[in-house]
Amino acid sequence: MDDFDSRFLTRNGLAARQLAVLLLNHEPDTRLPRVRDFAEELGCGNGTVQAALQLLEESGAITTTARGHLGTFLVRSDRAVLWRLSGLGTLLAAMPLPYSRRYEGLATGLRGAFEQAGAPFAVTFMRGAGARTAALLEGKVDLVVLSRFAADQLIADHPVELVADLGPATYVGAHGMLVRHGVDLETPGLRVAVDHTSEDLRMLVERVFAGRRDIEWREVSYM
Template identity: 35%
Template sequence: MEIFKTADYNEGEYTIYRKLHVSCSTAGGNEKMMDHQLMQKVGIITQKVAMAFFPLKEGERIPTIDELSHRLKASHGTIQAAFQLLKEDRAVELNSRGHLGTFLTYIDRLKLLEIAGFKTMVGVMPLPYSKKYEGLATGIYTTLERHGLHAALAFMRGSNNRLKGLEEKRYDFAVLSQLTAQYYIDRGENIRIVENFGKFTYVGRHVLLLREDDPARESDRFEGYKIGVDSSSVDQKTLTKEFFGEKDVEYIPLVYSQIVPFLRMKKIDAAVWNLDDIDLAANHLAYRALDNRRLNIVDTEAVVVCLSENGFVYQILKTMLDRREVLDCQKGVLSDEIMPKY
């Protein structure tokens, strides 16, 4: 798997170029010892070696120069120059143990990110209309920032829209439900799951929302009903089609946020809805449970996904996104002990 296809390297390249230029200038005063093209190549390879070192832990054996030379398609001398730059910059310390190999004795991951030119991790989440989403956003943002990585979150309605932004590389990661992520993966989308936060971390419960005087609360007679469907939401669309199956209903396209007002205005008769943060009595609404227990569990699980090809982002998130800390932040927001921050 190729893990070196990410980020904008311009700033990192310039930093490494300057260091190489200074090294050449001070080594006998001959600036022509290494031309611009070679300096640029060493800079790029140094960034890739920094990425290769990033997921390693202190005490682990590092890849050999021969292995990295083959993987990165660079000469042994270029790899050795990259090692030297990383050591001089105090990004890593290495200890050679002869035939056993070379081992990592110290690692500064933030320095490696700086050298790799990776400055900000940008994610995209659902619109923060519920405290669960606010808690999740707070947890992700806080955890990444605490580890020294600058984080930025965007908010976007519809999992289809979030996936598109991820594929266009406007975002490094996206937050979806497990149900939605698996739906995309099963259809060959180029994404992988980084972390699953567990049951009821995405939503509390999806239900079928109806008006409070609707007789369908107690029966399965939905013939002729107008059912609201948001086609941009895999969860809402999938759960809706699973519930109604072959029933004689009319599907009305809408935006998820229109469901409650459309019910009040009688433009629709029912719709699948997240039960979090809604005042049923004030809106004269009621609900009934969905039948499919398998789907109505995985749709409650929040997951973080990234592009399958983006191994570096995957490794950064695996290393710096602390699951327990994210969940603690979410619980704190839900209990009003922590102010949302994202």
């Protein structure tokens, strides 16, 4: 560890790391909060914030400029350096099992987007929207990929939020139901497969057979 890096272990350096997290939310050419506002949020003094800002400038993470009564503006930020100094580590995303080219493409696109944003990114594959959401709530992953259909239901039931809507058909092209040849859906006593780890499958199948008490449900992995 060189002399400069060791400065980030001091009180001012620790404040700089906390400040780096906050600055990740600011775009270039925007006005920064006042020093005393940063100080209040970080729970430290104005002088500590000023020293922390100077450390971040010296590290090449940011460039700021004072514009008189307009305040201090963020001229430039290097998100990769800010992320490294923040100590946030690698973001872990949980995605569905990559059983189609569409899922594989989505995983590749997400990795590229995060790398371009300067954030280390890794993917773990996990079957079932409910299981992925449980992993998020337990702090095992930082974000999850869900269909919007499943997300709307899970957001209503759990303390999670939607951070990005990637638009229609980025997750799946369409939903469908497979029926054995020659079987009529109105046939009494139908045996219907359902995978309760998949919010999409569960909700769609239950919607198709809503009100039917004669259905014999069979727990089967959708894979």
